[in-house]
Amino acid sequence: MSALQTFLLVVDHDKQEAKQIAERIAQDVETKKITLIEVVQSLGEYINDEDPILRGKAVSYLTAVIRALPPKFLSRQQIQVLTTFFCERIEDGGAVAGLETLQKLDRFNKALAEEVARAVFERFEELQSRSQSQRFQVYQLLNELMINHRAALHDMGDESLVGIVNLMTGEKDPRNLMLVFSILKVVMVEWDVSNHAEALFDSVYNYFPITFRPPPNDPYGITAQDLKDRLQDCISANSLFAPHAVPSLLDKLDSTSPNVKKDALNALIACVKLYDPNTVSKYSITIWETLKFEILNAQEEFLSELSLQLLSSIAQRLSEGVTQVSDQLPLAQFLRPITKECSEQLQEPQQKQAKPAQQILSSTSAASAASFTLIVQTVVAPLLTIYQEADGIAKQRALLDTLTVLFDSAIQVYGAWTSRDSEPSLSNPLLEFKDQFSDIFGQALMGVIKEEVSFRTSALKGFLRLSTLRNYFQDNEVGLFVQYLDEILLKEESVGRDDLKKEAIAALTEISKYKPRLILDITFPAFVATLPDSDDGSNPGYITTLETLAQISVERDIFDTLVRRLLSKLSILLQKEDPGSVDYPRAILLTILYVMNQRKLEETPNLDLYYDKIVVSLCRSAATAALGKAPNNILTDATVLDVLGRLCNVIIRSLPQSKHDEVVSNIYTLFASADGFQQVPFTPSPTDSHRRTMILSTYLLASLPRDTKNLPPCTPPVMSDLLTDIATRCTTETETATQLAFLRHLALYINKHLNKEDLELATSLFDTLLPPTTQDPQLTTPTIKTLFWLSKALILRLSPKTTQILTTLLNLLSSSSESTSTTAARGFAILLKDDEVLSPTNHANIRLLSKQRVFTTLTPLISARIREVNVAGNTTITTAPTSPHIKPAHLTALSGILSTIPPTLVMPELPTLLPLLLQSLDLQSADSQPVRAATLETLAVIIRDNGVTVIEECGHVQSLVTRLLKTAEHAPATGAVNGPKLRVDALKCLFLLAQTPGSGTADAPKVAKAGKLSPLLPVKSQVLRALRTVLDDPKRDVRKAAVDARGAWLRGVDDAAEQDD
Amino acid sequence: MESSMQNSNPTILNAADLPTRLRPSSCKAGTYGGGILASALPSLADPTNFSLSESEESDEDVDLMEEPIDEQEIFDLVSTISDPEHPISLGALAVVSLPDISIKPTLPDVPSSLLRTVSVLITPTITHCSLATVIGLGVRVRLEQSLPPRFRVDVRIKEGTHSTADEVNKQLADKERVAAALENGTLMGVIAKMLETCQ
16 A cells, blocks of 8 residues: 555544654655655545545645645745645645645745645635634634745736635634734735725625624633724724724614624724824714714713713824914814813803703813914803803802813823923913912802802812922922912811812822922922910811821922921920820820821931930930929820820831840930939839830830840849739739730730740749639739730730630639629620731730630630520529529620621631520620620621522521611610611611622622512511611611611512512 | 603702701711711720610710601602603603602691691693593602502692693592502503612
8 A cells, every 4th residue: 555545544534643754754755766756646536536535635645745844945936836736726625734844845936836826816706605713714814924935916906806705705713813913904004905895894894793602611711802903903003994983883873782882982992092183183083973962971981981082082192293282283174073062061050951062072172282272262262251251150169170171181291390391382271261260269169158068179270280280380389289279277167078178188189299399389388387386275177187188298398397396395285383284295295106107207307306306305304204303294185195105116126136135225214313213113013104114115125026036124033023913913903005005015925026935934823813713813903904814915925825825814704703804704895906006016026826826715615605504594493593694795705706707708608606696685784785786796797708698508597687677777665775886787687688799689680580579578577667666766877878778678589579670 | 762852851859959858867976977087997896895775875866866857768769760861860861859748637627636648749741642641640659669558649640730630630630540450460560660770
C-alpha cells in the first residue's frame, strides 16, 4: 500500500499517524528520494474521483506533506505550480489549508497572493455553503493574506472589496464574525471605498443591533460586547459611511428597547469621535434635533447621560483647531439651536424641564474653551436679564443654580487655582461679567432676609465656584467672599438646620486649599478675637467657634497657626488665679486633639515642638498642679487630664522610636522629678489629685510599643509588686475616672508587656482577688471590675488559662448575692468590647480568634445553665430554690457578649441562641431594657442579613412576632416598661422581617418558583391589627417606625402568592 | 406614556424648602453640642459603667412627654408619595402643602372624644388634570394605612384649582366608590407605585 493510501485510511481517526506519514514523505522529498512532481502525480486517481470527501482527503495529503517541508525548501516555481493547483481545486477540502501554508513562505509573492484572493472571491458561493469551521479557515486565510500581503489585496481595489463583501454576506457565526469584522475594518480604513461605501456599510450594519447571547460553556468565550465593539469599530471606520450610518442609527433611537438605544448612542459617539470634523459638522444639527427629545424626556438616566456625552463629543470635535471664536464656525452653527432651546427652557428655570436644559449646557460648555466661550456669550446675558426681572425668589434661585452649572464647566475648562496643566489660549469669557456676578451673588448671599436659606445656599455655592476658578477673582475679591462667610458664621443666629453655616464652613475649608493666606489673614483674627480669655459661664459660643476653626484647619500652615494660637490661649488660662469653668480649657485641648487626628502627624515637621510644648511641658504642669503648687486647678480636673492624655498619646505614637526612652522614664514622674513629684505606685497614701495623674501615666504607657525596653518594672519581682500594688488601688479607688485609669493601667501591662512565661503572675493575681470559697462567691463591685479587666487583658491575648478564667467568671452569676450576680453579668459586655486605650493602635495584643473563643466557650454553658434554672423553676421545692436573679443575669451576660461578636460567628449557633434571645425579650422590668435593646439589635442584624427564613428554620416565627409586638406596645398599665427606643427597635425588627429577601413577595418570582407561601402569612393579620394600635403611640418616632413596619407588611407579605402581572 | 402626559413641565419646589420638623437638638446636646468636637472624643463616659440603666433615667421626663399627631406629621406622611406622571414627590410639586392640612376634633361638642378628622386639600398641577382622583385616592390610602383608627380621613381638591373639583370630591368622599376603586387591580398597581417612595 502506498503512503497515500495509508494516509487516506487513517486520516479520519488518527491525526497523529497521518501527520507522521506526511512527515516521512516530506523527508523523502527533502532527501530527493522522491520528487514533488511524483507526489502530486500519485494523487492522480483520487483527485478526480466523484466523491468530494475522497478528493478532499487527497488534497489534504498534499497539504500535509508541504506543511512538513522546511520553509525554504520549495522553489519559487514549485510554489507557483502548487498555488495554481490549490487554487483550481479550492473547493476541495485541504486546499485552503494548503494555501495558508504556502502564503507563509518567503518565496510566495504578491502576484500569487492576488491569484489566491481571486480564486477565493470567484468561488465565494461555494465557500459560503461550507460548514462553520471550514468557513473559519477561509476567513483565516484571508486574514493571513491581509497581514502578510496587504499590498496585493489593496492594489486589487474594488475587486477585493466586493469580493470580501460577497464572501462574508450571510455569515452568522459569532467566531467567524469577529474575524470578518476585523478584516473589513482594514478595508474600510485603508481602501478607497468611494464607489462602494453603501454596500460596504450595509454589509456590517446588517448586524446592528447585536442581540447575540453566548451559549452556556461557550468554548470561544465571545461575548455580545466583543461583537458590539468590533461592529462599532467598523461603523465608525470611515467618514463616507456617515450618510448611511447617522440616519440609520438615529432611527434606532425610536426603538422601544433601551438596550438598542444604548448601542445606537454608543455607536454614534464612536462615529463622532472618528469621522472627520467636516462630516461631523454636516450631521451635527440633525443629531441634536433627535437627541433633544431623548434628553428633555429622558426615559432612562443612562440614555440621557449617553446623549449628553454625544453632544459633548460633537462639540469637542468641532472645536479642534479653533483659536478664535466667530459666528461662522461650524461649532457656532451647531451650538446655536442648542442654546436657543436651552434659553427657552430656562425662561422658567424652576420648572421641571429646566433641569435637562442645565445638563445640556453643562456638558456642551465643558467640551472646550471655544464651546464654553460661545455658550457663555449667548446664554449669560439673557439669564442675567431674567434674573433682574424675576418675580420670585424661587426663580432667582434656579437661575443662580444654572449659572453655577456654567461655573463648574469653567473650572473644568480653565482649571482651579491648584490645577497644574496649562491654561487654554482663549481668554475666559466670564471675565466680562465678573463685577456683575460679584454683585449678584454677594447680594443674594448677604442682602436677603436670613430665612431664605436655600436661596442663600445657592448663592454661596456659586460664589465658591467663582473663587475656586483659576485666575478669575483677585485676592481681594475672594477675600470679600471670605468676609461674608465669616460674618455668616460669627454674627448670624442659627436658622433651621443650619444648612447655610455648614456650607459656609465647607466653603472656607475649600478656599483654605487654594488661598490659605486669606484664611490666615481674615478668618483667623476674626475668629480668635471672639474667643474669651476665660469662660465665666455666660457665653458658651466659643465651642462653635472652636469647632469651625478645627474644621477649616486642614492645610498645614493653618493647622500650625491654630495649634500655636490655642496653646497660647491655654497657657494664659493656666496662669490665671480665677480661670472660670474647666470646660473652656478642655474644649481648647479637644480642638487640638481633633485637628491632630485629622492630619498625618508623622509627616508634620513641627512634631518635636508639639512634643515639647504639649507632652513635656503640660505633663509637668499637671504634676505641679497635683502637688497643689499651680495657680488654679484646671490640670487637676479628671476630664481635662483625660483629653490631655489622649493628646499626648497621639503625639507619642507618631514619634520615632528614639524619643520613646525619654517617655519610658517619665511614665510616673511626668517629666517633673526635679520638682519633687513622687510617683503614685508604692506611695503609701497619695492625695486625690496626686492619684489622678495616673490618667496621664496610663495614656503615656498605652502609646508605647510592645517591645519597649527599660520599662520601670522590667524584672519579675518588681513587676509582681507593681501589679499587686495597682490591683489593690483598683479595688480601693473611689473616683471613677481614676479607677478606670488604674484598671486600664493594669490591663496594659498584662496584655502588652508581660512575657509569656510571666503570665503566671497575672493568673495568680486573678486567684487572689477571688474569695477563698468558690461555692458562693460574694464580691464588691470594684473587685468584680478588676477581675473583668484583668480577664480582658488575658483573654485578648488568648492566654493558656482562657477557658478556666471564663468559667470562673460565669460562676459569679450563680452567686446567691443579687448584687454580685448582676454586676458580674454586666461585666461580660466589657470583655471583648473595643477599648480606646487597650486598642490595636496602641499596640495591644489582640488575637484574631479571641472573640470566637469566648463565644464558643460561654454560649453552651449559659444555655445549659438557663435550662437548668428553667427546669428547677418548674419542679420547685424538690431542689434548693434558685434565686430569681440568676436567669436574668445569664441573659444579660449573653447579650453583653453578643453585642461584641460579629454576626457571622452568631449564625451557626442560632438554633441554640434563638430560644435564649426570645426569653430575654420576656423580661419586662425597667432595668432589663438594655438587655432587651441588645437582643433586638442582634435580631435586627440577623434578620437583615438572612431574612425570615433562618427564623423559620428554627421554627420560631410565631413566638418571635408575638414578642416583638408585645415589646412595641406602649402599655404602662400592664407594668411592662418598654421605653420609646425599645419600641422603635422592636418595630424595626418587624419592618426588616417583611422587608428583607426571602420573606415573601419582595422577590415575587422566586417565591412563585418555590411554590411556597411566605412564612409570615399566618401572622399577617395579627401583626396588622396590633400595629394599628401602635400607630397611636404617644411618641412620634415610634409612630413613624410603626408606619414603616405596617407599610412593609402590607406591601411585602402577599395574601395570594400567585398574584403576578 | 408621553402622549398621556398632561403637564410635562410643572414647577418644582426645592426639597430643602419643604417644611420639615426641626429636631429639638438643644435638649439632647451635651457639653459639646453634638458637634464635631464630640466626635473627636468617642466617649468621656466610663465604658465600665456597670449600671447601664443609669443614663436612661435622665431621659425619663422626655420619655413621658407626649407628642400628639400634628399637621407636620400628616404632611410628612403624604409629601413623599410620588406623582403618577413624574418621578417627583407630591410635596415638591406643591400638590400637598402644610397650610392645606388640618386636624380637628370630629365631635367638637364632646370634648372628651378622641376622634379626630384630618382633612387634606389637594392642589393639582393643572386645572384639568384627570389624575387628580388617583392622587386623591393615593393620599387617602396612605393615610388610612398609617393613622390609628380614631382618625377620620377627608381628602378633597382645593377650591378653585380644578375644573371638575366637585365631581372628584364626590368620588373621593364616597366610601363605596373608594372601596370599589381599591378592588381594581390596575389602579391599585398605580397607587402601590406611588406609595413606593414613601419613607
